[in-house]
Amino acid sequence: xxxxxxxxxxxxxxxxxxxxxxxxxxxxxxxxxxxxxxxxxxxxxxxxxxxxxxxxxxxxxxxxxxxxxxxxxxxxxxxxxxxxxxxxxxxxxxxxxxxxxxxxxxxxxxxxxxxxxxxxxxxxxxxxxxxxxxxxxxxxxxxxxxxxxxxxxxxxxxxxxxxxxxxxxxxxxxxxxxxxxxxxxxxxxxxxxxxxxxxxxxxxxxxxxxxxxxxxxxxxxxxxxxxxxxxxxxxxxxxxxxxxxxxxxxxxxxxxxxxxxxxxxxxxxxxxxxxxxxxxxxxxxxxxxxxxxxxxxxxxxxxxxxxxxxxxxxxxxxxxxxxxxxxxxxxxxxxxxxxxxxxxxxxxxxxxxxxxxxxxxxxxxxxxxxxxxxxxxxxxxxxxxxxxxxxxxxxxxxxxxxxxxxxxxxxxxxxxxxxxxxxxxxxxxxxxxxxxxxxxxxxxxxxxxxxxxxxxxxxxxxxxxxxxxxxxxxxxxxxxxxxxxxxxxxxxxxxxxxxxxxxxxxxxxxxxxxxxxxxxxxxxxxxxxxxxxxxxxxxxxxxxxxxxxxxxxxxxxxxxxxxxxxxxxxxxxxxxxxxxxxxxxxxxxxxxxxxxxxxxxxxxxxxxxxxxxxxxxxxxxxxxxxxxxxxxxxxxxxxxxxxxxxxxxxxxxxxxxxxxxxxxxxxxxxxxxxxxxxxxxxxxxxxxxxxxxxxxxxxxxxxxxxxxxxxxxxxxxxxxxxxxxxxxxxxxxxxxxxxxxxxxxxxxxxxxxxxxxxxxxxxxxxxxxxxxxxxxxxxxxxxxxxxxxxxxxx
Amino acid sequence: xxxxxxxxxxxxxxxxxxxxxxxxxxxxxxxxxxxxxxxxxxxxxxxxxxxxxxxxxxxxxxxxxxxxxxxxxxxxxxxxxxxxxxxxxxxxxxxxxxxxxxxxxxxxxxxxxxxxxxxxxxxxxxxxxxxxxxxxxxxxxxxxxxxxxxxxxxxxxxx
Ligand code: FES
Ligand code: FES
Numbered sequence: 001x002x003x004x005x006x007x008x009x010x011x012x013x014x015x016x017x018x019x020x021x022x023x024x025x026x027x028x029x030x031x032x033x034x035x036x037x038x039x040x041x042x043x044x045x046x047x048x049x050x051x052x053x054x055x056x057x058x059x060x061x062x063x064x065x066x067x068x069x070x071x072x073x074x075x076x077x078x079x080x081x082x083x084x085x086x087x088x089x090x091x092x093x094x095x096x097x098x099x100x101x102x103x104x105x106x107x108x109x110x111x112x113x114x115x116x117x118x119x120x121x122x123x124x125x126x127x128x129x130x131x132x133x134x135x136x137x138x139x140x141x142x143x144x145x146x147x148x149x150x151x152x153x154x155x156x157x158x159x160x161x162x163x164x165x166x167x168x169x170x171x172x173x174x175x176x177x178x179x180x181x182x183x184x185x186x187x188x189x190x191x192x193x194x195x196x197x198x199x200x201x202x203x204x205x206x207x208x209x210x211x212x213x214x215x216x217x218x219x220x221x222x223x224x225x226x227x228x229x230x231x232x233x234x235x236x237x238x239x240x241x242x243x244x245x246x247x248x249x250x251x252x253x254x255x256x257x258x259x260x261x262x263x264x265x266x267x268x269x270x271x272x273x274x275x276x277x278x279x280x281x282x283x284x285x286x287x288x289x290x291x292x293x294x295x296x297x298x299x300x301x302x303x304x305x306x307x308x309x310x311x312x313x314x315x316x317x318x319x320x321x322x323x324x325x326x327x328x329x330x331x332x333x334x335x336x337x338x339x340x341x342x343x344x345x346x347x348x349x350x351x352x353x354x355x356x357x358x359x360x361x362x363x364x365x366x367x368x369x370x371x372x373x374x375x376x377x378x379x380x381x382x383x384x385x386x387x388x389x390x391x392x393x394x395x396x397x398x399x400x401x402x403x404x405x406x407x408x409x410x411x412x413x414x415x416x417x418x419x420x421x422x423x424x425x426x427x428x429x430x431x432x433x434x435x436x437x438x439x440x441x442x443x444x445x446x447x448x449x450x451x452x453x454x455x456x457x458x459x460x461x462x463x464x465x466x467x468x469x470x471x472x473x474x475x476x477x478x479x480x481x482x483x484x485x486x487x488x489x490x491x492x493x494x495x496x497x498x499x500x501x502x503x504x505x506x507x508x509x510x511x512x513x514x515x516x517x518x519x520x521x522x523x524x525x526x527x528x529x530x531x532x533x534x535x536x537x538x539x540x541x542x543x544x545x546x547x548x549x550x551x552x553x554x555x556x557x558x559x560x561x562x563x564x565x566x567x568x569x570x571x572x573x574x575x576x577x578x579x580x581x582x583x584x585x586x587x588x589x590x591x592x593x594x595x596x597x598x599x600x601x602x603x604x605x606x607x608x609x610x611x612x613x614x615x616x617x618x619x620x621x622x623x624x625x626x627x628x629x630x631x632x633x634x635x636x637x638x639x640x641x642x643x644x645x646x647x648x649x650x651x652x653x654x655x656x657x658x659x660x661x662x663x664x665x666x667x668x669x670x671x672x673x674x675x676x677x678x679x680x681x682x683x684x685x686x687x688x689x690x691x692x693x694x695x696x697x698x699x700x701x702x703x704x705x706x707x708x709x710x711x712x713x714x715x716x717x718x719x720x721x722x723x724x725x726x727x728x729x730x731x732x733x734x735x736x737x738x739x740x741x742x743x744x745x746x747x748x749x750x751x752x753x754x755x756x757x758x759x760x761x762x763x764x765x766x767x768x769x770x771x772x773x774x775x776x777x778x779x780x781x782x783x784x785x786x787x788x789x790x791x792x793x794x
Numbered sequence: 795x796x797x798x799x800x801x802x803x804x805x806x807x808x809x810x811x812x813x814x815x816x817x818x819x820x821x822x823x824x825x826x827x828x829x830x831x832x833x834x835x836x837x838x839x840x841x842x843x844x845x846x847x848x849x850x851x852x853x854x855x856x857x858x859x860x861x862x863x864x865x866x867x868x869x870x871x872x873x874x875x876x877x878x879x880x881x882x883x884x885x886x887x888x889x890x891x892x893x894x895x896x897x898x899x900x901x902x903x904x905x906x907x908x909x910x911x912x913x914x915x916x917x918x919x920x921x922x923x924x925x926x927x928x929x930x931x932x933x934x935x936x937x938x939x940x941x942x943x944x945x946x947x948x949x950x951x952x953x
Contacts, residue, residue: 028888127817204932256834289838289839513892689935692932728919
């Protein structure tokens, strides 16, 4: 890539600095703008009747009494939306063979999961809408439900979509080398384990929320949306309502956490938008916590049988596993529910040299809430399989878990190369990350301490993970398969007359600090005070077209577009300045909001003077000069399907063998996300991610009864990590910039969540090993730990 | 029509009189009737702490109290916290430590943290973590929040 010199290699005040976020004050003063904070004239509130059973046939649905309830404006059923909303199907062509049935926003004829919307009441207040929901009479004939994913393919299992003949949604096998031959080799040790990963969900503190207005005069739909991908939602509303895309405006203001939860097509949100069109008045829908647990996408839910063979010196000879995952009764639209399984196959073993690799995943339908992409898609499973087996193998041959990694990690000087599954890898630093980790945690001392405590009957364990993270996805992730999901992003940077700079970008903010890093990049590249840079994101009408923020792409892709746009604006500024100052552009630079002589020279004119000359007194410029003080640039990753990052993490845990409780005593993470734009924000992304990963490892699980009733529907039942249980987390960085961009930034948002579960699981097993016990089921609840120890729970 | 009652209370220093349905909870009243949307709703069953605010000097779950129960009370929400003093210092420390990401838990966190600091709590990380354990945050991992509280207690943060 050509272009001006790398601005951030010269002294700059922002890129690489821990600059505080400018938007923090607003949130700290209670001046956030979350969807439920907004009101609109004549707004009505939606509440839903949802299926009380996992599988059933709608015999009758009587809404007459509900319509007569106080405050009710309308009652709309699934059947009422036939012809209003075009059904959607969650398949993508690059996931060959993936199948799913057409879905409507609310059930028509049959219900296929508990919580599926059946009818919607629109009333003056949410309370009145809920009162009326209680007056809807729904008569259901129960149908047998397929809930257990491991039995969903049995010949006698109820088939959820009879037209498919079975509950198989998708299957894929990767087969590299010759696993069977390798497993028959001489002098090898084989470990085989069964892993189970429970269902989790995102539990964003702000639940899903939407406020939709429709103006029939202009056929204009305006959607306030708490989410991550405004342009994707614009396409979806337009396509399924038969509207022009430009007549749909999707706006995301403040978003109270998302983590992949708020990036899918939810029936209740589509139904609320349909109601706004039907009624010609604003409709608000805000999920309550019960609805969040029951209808936000769930994730994970894998059962894996895996084995690894290692040679006498600890080298991996073969890795082999079978995975099954249940996704609910449909594949989620439009990202599909096969991506997680696909990632598990792609990522398992990717940090290591694995000569023989065979993996199969089966994705099955079941009568439970839909499963789809949530923070660190597939990563926790992939890392736990490989690093779990690796530490078991190390124990089996009597080798230290760090040493076995040293022998198997891809060498830092061996890139570019591919993983066993064929993933292109470059600019990674597994060896450096592991050594830095070992040093940071003072490993030798920890082991001594562990031995000493063991003598006192205290069972501590230390576990590791070496990992990769998929970031900065290219069009190969979704676009290639026909999904309406942009892989490129754009930024427009504009100099205004007062000397202020405005950035508008298609990536979005959900708390990561996207807006802050865009400010840093533009201020740093352009040479202005960061306080003079204002950012707009999350509005399909006013930002360039792009994908939004997901798969850890905001900084790497959105940031690069902002950098390119700021560079282009700087060139425009210098061209104008050269004419005004009668010199050459390359003799000038911009610093502190003024055009200066290049090489740190004196200020010649302020940017405001320059802009006022252009905007107000164009007569002072030569008439053949057509100055522009606004530039737009777009960026996409071209040379790689994804830009991988790597990290190494370790957990120290203490297991109470009497109660089964696991306490995480310490956690360390070394992360290489390329160039760090703001170390404070990156550290906090890693910490927040690690805590989410610890939650998955120890506490969080969506539990169902056999007949498909969700049992964990309050925050007292579904346990999330709270402050008291969490340790301080030590974070360090290695910076290996990606060569795919000038900025060199990769993503950092998901590493913690992807890696922490494996490290915690390995640590628990390290603690249990001398007791002859082990556990490979997450979450590792006290009851399961006691069961592993051969003791019944109390 | 649902049963209603008249209430008079003081909110952020202003006297407010309103007729409210008896079933309306305090946080919905503040948010929807008064437009004080800084207090958030995360669970409506008293677990997440997003609705935490100050009623007559005690931190209270706004979702577990009815508006009619607040008749005659003095309430301070995040919008009513002063810009100076302890609240100002805590905001500065939250900014400096990046102790908020999405900011949805933040108003409740501030209320709980101010309760701890105001009661003369020590810069003891374990005690702070225990005290904040009624406030759920999905984004930060809590460490930066604990750091910010310590900064205020140890005099490192200024409004
Ligand atoms: S909303 Fe009150 S505690 Fe969650
Ligand atoms: S900052 Fe998002 S929930 Fe705390």
